[in-house]
Amino acid sequence: MLNTTLDTGTARATLKTTSPMEAVRFHGPRDIRVETIDEPVCGKGQVKIRPAFVGLCGSDIHEYTGGPVLIPQEPHNITGRSYPVTLGHEFSGIVEEVGEGVTHVSPGQRVVVRPTIFDRQCTACKRGYGYCCENIGFIGLSGYGGGLAKYHVAPAEHFYPIPDNVSLEAAALIEPLAVAWHAVNLSPFKMGDNVMVVGGGPVGIGIVQVLKLQGAKNIMVSELYEKRRKFAIEYGATHTFDPGQEDVTQRVMEVTDSIGADVIFDAAGVEKALNGAISACRTHGTIVNVAVWEKKPAIPVNDLMYNEVNYTGSALYDEGSFEAVIKALGYGQLKPEKMITSKIKLNETVEKGFETLVNDREDHCKILIDVQA
Numbered sequence: 001m002l003n004t005t006l007d008t009g010t011a012r013a014t015l016k017t018t019s020p021m022e023a024v025r026f027h028g029p030r031d032i033r034v035e036t037i038d039e040p041v042c043g044k045g046q047v048k049i050r051p052a053f054v055g056l057c058g059s060d061i062h063e064y065t066g067g068p069v070l071i072p073q074e075p076h077n078i079t080g081r082s083y084p085v086t087l088g089h090e091f092s093g094i095v096e097e098v099g100e101g102v103t104h105v106s107p108g109q110r111v112v113v114r115p116t117i118f119d120r121q122c123t124a125c126k127r128g129y130g131y132c133c134e135n136i137g138f139i140g141l142s143g144y145g146g147g148l149a150k151y152h153v154a155p156a157e158h159f160y161p162i163p164d165n166v167s168l169e170a171a172a173l174i175e176p177l178a179v180a181w182h183a184v185n186l187s188p189f190k191m192g193d194n195v196m197v198v199g200g201g202p203v204g205i206g207i208v209q210v211l212k213l214q215g216a217k218n219i220m221v222s223e224l225y226e227k228r229r230k231f232a233i234e235y236g237a238t239h240t241f242d243p244g245q246e247d248v249t250q251r252v253m254e255v256t257d258s259i260g261a262d263v264i265f266d267a268a269g270v271e272k273a274l275n276g277a278i279s280a281c282r283t284h285g286t287i288v289n290v291a292v293w294e295k296k297p298a299i300p301v302n303d304l305m306y307n308e309v310n311y312t313g314s315a316l317y318d319e320g321s322f323e324a325v326i327k328a329l330g331y332g333q334l335k336p337e338k339m340i341t342s343k344i345k346l347n348e349t350v351e352k353g354f355e356t357l358v359n360d361r362e363d364h365c366k367i368l369i370d371v372q373a
Contacts, residue, residue: 014055017308023149024349024369025087029067032354034347040145040153047105047159048097048130049113050369053172053343056353058201058290059141059337062185063087064354065114070141071345076134079118079143083359088369089140091147092162092171100154111159112171113147114322115139130318131182148349148369160323165332167373169343170329173202173336177325180206181289182317184214188310190216191262196252196261197237198277200228201269202366203290205339207265212236213333217257222248223271225362234338252280265290271297280302286310339366 020036028035042048043147062069072082093108105111118125118133125133133359144154162171189195195216197204200223210237210317211219220239221232229240241251250263260282266274269291278300287309304311328334341364344352353367 006302007058007251014246018299019326021150022346023145024346025066025084025165026071026087027084030064031328032350037086039151041098042097042153044100045102045156046099046153047095047102048099048110048151049093049111049159050096051088051091051093051149051152054108054369054371055172055176056349056357056367056369057090057176057202059089060087061354061357062292062294063141065358066265070138072137072142074291076137076142078117078137078283081143085141085143086145086149088138088147088149089113089138090153090172090175091140091371092168092174093152093371094168095159096151098156105159106295108169110162112162112174112326113139113152114158114160114319115141115146115155115175116316117142117144118252126324129313129318131318133225136316148346148371150371153351160326162326165208166326166329166335167333169340169368170335170337173339173366174232174322174325174329176202176366177206177209177334177336178317178322179203179290179314180210180320180323181328183207183265183288183314184210185267185321186312187263188214188286189214189323192217193262194218194256194259195219196220196222196264196277196280197232198222198264198266198273199224199242199270199291200232201267201361202339204265205365207267207290208232208235208237209334209336213328220252220255220261222268222276222294227362228365231338231365234280242274247331256282256370260285262286263288267291269293271295275300278309281307281309283328285311286312289313302370339364340368342367343370346371 115138117137118130119135200224222241223238264277264287276289
């Protein structure tokens with residue numbers, strides 16, 4: 001592809017040539033293809049990177065099995081794009097080129113990508129809640145292409161340098177860890193609290209790590225899969241429960257001297273698990289929903305009301321949480337590398353990535369795609 005731009009300062013045409021590249025593209029439910037597209041061109045105020053590692057997320061799996069969900073069928077209100085789209089929104093990389101006016105990163109620098117896109121014009125954005133934007137979008141889902149390609153270009157604001165002692169693999173986990181950090185910060189959690197996490201997937205394990213770092217007394221995890229329960233213990237959980245075999249409420253009461261959990265984080269999005277969480281929460285406790293639900297649940301509102309249990313949601317993350325995770329990784333306070341249970345190649349994304357997480361979730365926490373392999 002030949003791209004021509006006009007340098008108005010010198011009235012001189014600049015020619016940029018690009019080559020075809022492979023990318024993983026969403027075309028519909030269970031229709032994800034590795035195909036050839038044009039390499040993107042870096043323009044003014046933009047950054048071009050070579051993606052290094054890309055994490056597969058629960059949102060990606062939802063798109064694969066039942067999408068499009070977040071991927072727009074009609075042009076997105078901010079990006080103007082609809083599917084097919086290049087996937088990948090949890091990723092790190094190395095800067096290849098910077099456009100005019102970009103000064104905070106430079107070629108050769110290692111970066112992580114904050115994928116959230118917001119309009120800055122809606123009521124939520126104007127009140128400082130861009131992560132709750134009425135037109136929220138994501139790199140790798142809603143526009144600008146994603147990390148599952150040889151090159152990626154987006155506005156410069158999406159790129160953050162990572163400390164020298166943080167690996168590119170760990171940097172690919174910053175986005176889900178930021179979800180966990182924001183959820184804990186949004187909650188009324190305080191040091192010494194008894195806390196339960198429902199669901200031992202990547203976000204649930206991330207919440208366990210943040211709670212341990214911030215001084216929780218008991219960290220209880222309710223999770224069906226044995227390997228994930230063991231994983232939760234490795235990362236700081238003090239107790240794990242099997243909701244298929246145990247009365248979770250009874251177990252929580254045993255641990256908390258019949259008081260109940262101070263704060264419960266729901267990272268599962270399963271109706272039965274939510275109902276158990278409500279009964280395991282103490283009077284005036286709080287349940288924070290972090291999960292994306294595929295089906296609308298029936299909630300026993302009277303149980304919330306009689307015990308004055310607060311039920312709230314935590315959406316994505318604010319920029320402060322994203323930056324806090326980067327700093328915590330740099331300080332060695334978070335060490336998420338053990339979350340990575342498999343690394344695969346770009347052309348293995350469907351078979352060893354999506355299909356594995358659909359059919360063999362128990363054995364995996366986070367699968368990374370090594371884009372340059």
